[in-house]
Amino acid sequence: MISRLHDPDYNRWACQIKRTGGCRQPIHLRGKVEHYDQATGHLLHRYSTNNEPNGVLRVACKTRRASLCPACAEVYRADTYQLVRAGLVGGKGVPEAVSSHPCLFVTLTAPSFGTVHTRREKNGKVLPCHARRNAETCPHGQTMSCTNRHRADDPRLGEPLCPDCYDYDGSVLFNAISPELWRRFTLALRRRFARLNGLTVKALRGHVSIAFAKVAEYQRRGVVHFHAVIRLDGPTGPDTPPPTWATADTLAQAVHHAAAAVTAEVKPLRRVFRWGTQIDTRPITMDGDLTDQAVAAYIAKYATKAAECVGTLDRRIQPLDNLDALPIRDHARRLIAACMRLGNEPALVDLRLIHWAHMLGFRGHFSTKSRHYSTTLGALRAAREEHMRTEEITTGRLPLFEEDTVLVIAHWEYAGQGLSLGEQLLAAALTGVRLPQIGGDPQ
Ligand SMILES: [Zn+2]
Numbered sequence: 532m533i534s535r536l537h538d539p540d541y542n543r544w545a546c547q548i549k550r551t552g553g554c555r556q557p558i559h560l561r562g563k564v565e566h567y568d569q570a571t572g573h574l575l576h577r578y579s580t581n582n583e584p585n586g587v588l589r590v591a592c593k594t595r596r597a598s599l600c601p602a603c604a605e606v607y608r609a610d611t612y613q614l615v616r617a618g619l620v621g622g623k624g625v626p627e628a629v630s631s632h633p634c635l636f637v638t639l640t641a642p643s644f645g646t647v648h649t650r651r652e653k654n655g656k657v658l659p660c661h662a663r664r665n666a667e668t669c670p671h672g673q674t675m676s677c678t679n680r681h682r683a684d685d686p687r688l689g690e691p692l693c694p695d696c697y698d699y700d701g702s703v704l705f706n707a708i709s710p711e712l713w714r715r716f717t718l719a720l721r722r723r724f725a726r727l728n729g730l731t732v733k734a735l736r737g738h739v740s741i742a743f744a745k746v747a748e749y750q751r752r753g754v755v756h757f758h759a760v761i762r763l764d765g766p767t768g769p770d771t772p773p774p775t776w777a778t779a780d781t782l783a784q785a786v787h788h789a790a791a792a793v794t795a796e797v798k799p800l801r802r803v804f805r806w807g808t809q810i811d812t813r814p815i816t817m818d819g820d821l822t823d824q825a826v827a828a829y830i831a832k833y834a835t836k837a838a839e840c841v842g843t844l845d846r847r848i849q850p851l852d853n854l855d856a857l858p859i860r861d862h863a864r865r866l867i868a869a870c871m872r873l874g875n876e877p878a879l880v881d882l883r884l885i886h887w888a889h890m891l892g893f894r895g896h897f898s899t900k901s902r903h904y905s906t907t908l909g910a911l912r913a914a915r916e917e918h919m920r921t922e923e924i925t926t927g928r929l930p931l932f933e934e935d936t937v938l939v940i941a942h943w944e945y946a947g948q949g950l951s952l953g954e955q956l957l958a959a960a961l962t963g964v965r966l967p968q969i970g971g972d973p974q
C-alpha cells in the first residue's frame with residue numbers, strides 16, 4: 532500500500548482504478564492503439580500502455596457473478612433491471628404503451644430427484660420437514676422421515692434425506708437439458724395459444740407476437756428453475772398493441788398446458804425430462820400484487836447469482852482437481868462428481884458436463900430474452916462506453932477524429948489480473964466499494 536502511494540505514477544493509477552468502478556479483480560492489458568489518417572497514412576495519434584503505471588492499463592473484469600466481483604456484478608444487475616423494466620413499462624427505446632399489454636410472471640420448476648430437507652411455513656409457523664408416522668426405511672437403512680423444523684440458514688436444506696437414494700445423475704442431466712426444455716416450451720406455448728384462439732401458429736403471427744425475458748435460478752438442491760416475463764404484443768412487437776381477444780387468462784392457460792406437455796430426452800441414456808408439477812403464473816400489473824418494479828428487481832437479483840449459492844465453486848473444475856479435497860459440502864461434491872463421470876461418456880460429450888461441472892451441469896445463459904422483448908444489454912453497454920469515450924476525448928486522452936477517415940490499429944495482450952491486498956484497500960477507499968473479507972477470499 533505504501534509503495535503504491537509513494538509511486539510517482541500514483542495519480543494515474545488511482546485514475547485507472549476509479550475508471551474500473553471498484554472492480555475487485557481488474558484485468559491488466561498491455562498494448563497500444565494507433566490512429567492513422569486513411570488518405571495520407573500519417574500517424575495521427577498513438578496511445579501506448581508503456582507510460583501507464585507498471586506498463587499496464589487496468590480495466591473492469593465485467594463479470595456478472597457477485598461472488599467474483601461485486602462492483603461489476605452490480606453493473607450487470609442494474610443493466611438487467613433496466614432491460615426487464617423497459618419491457619414492462621417502456622423506456623430505453625421501448626414505447627410506454629407496452630405497460631398495457633397482457634403480461635405474466637411465470638415460474639417453471641424442476642421435477643423431484645429424491646426427498647430433500649425443506650422448510651415450509653404455514654400461518655407464520657415452521658412445519659416439520661418431512662414427518663411420516665410409518666416412514667419406510669430405504670435400502671441404505673435411512674428412515675425416510677425428518678421431524679426437524681429447520682431454520683432458514685440450516686445448511687441441510689435442499690440436501691437429500693438419503694444421498695445414496697438421490698438421483699444425482701438425473702439432477703445434472705436435467706440442468707444440462709433445461710435450455711432445450713425451455714426452447715420447446717416457448718414453441719409449444721405459441722402453438723397452444725394459437726389453438727386456444729382458433730388459429731394456426733402462422734395465422735397467429737399476423738396478429739400477436741409473444742415476447743420473453745427469463746432468468747435461471749438455482750434451488751438449494753442444485754437444480755435450476757426458470758422465472759420468466761411473458762408478454763403479448765401486436766404483430767410487429769412492443770410498438771403495436773395485441774388484439775383485445777389476446778388476454779392474460781388465455782396466455783396463462785396456454786402456459787400451463789405447454790409446460791405440462793413438453794419433454795426433452797437425453798437420447799443416449801433414453802432419459803426423458805419434463806418440468807416439475809409446480810407451475811406458477813401471475814399477472815404483472817402496474818399497481819397490483821405483483822408490480823413491474825418487483826418483477827424487474829427479482830429477475831435482476833438472480834441474474835448475478837450462480838451455482839455458488841448452492842455451495843459449489845465459482846470457478847471451473849479442472850480434471851486434476853481432487854474432488855475430495857474441495858472445500859464444499861458433500862451434496863455439491865456428489866453433483867460435481869456426477870458431471871465428471873457422465874461427462875466422460877463418449878455418447879454424452881455434447882452436453883459438455885465436465886466443462887460445466889462447477890455449474891452442476893447447467894450451461895445455459897442466466898438471463899435471456901426474445902428479440903422483441905426490450906433493449907439489449909449490448910445497447911446499454913454501448914451507451915455507457917460512448918459516454919466514457921466522450922470523456923476520454925474531453926480529457927485529452929483520445930483525439931477527436933471523423934470516424935470513417937481514420938484507421939485504428941490496436942494491439943492488446945493480457946498481462947494479468949487482480950489487485951494486491953494493499954491495492955485492494957486503496958481501491959476501496961477510492962471507489963467506496965465494500966472490501967472483500969480479508970483472508971476468506973481466494974481472489
Ligand atoms: Zn470486476
Ligand SMILES: [Zn+2]
Nearest residue numbers: 648660677679
Ligand atoms: Zn429435514
Ligand SMILES: [Zn+2]
Nearest residue numbers: 669671693696
Ligand atoms: Zn437410501
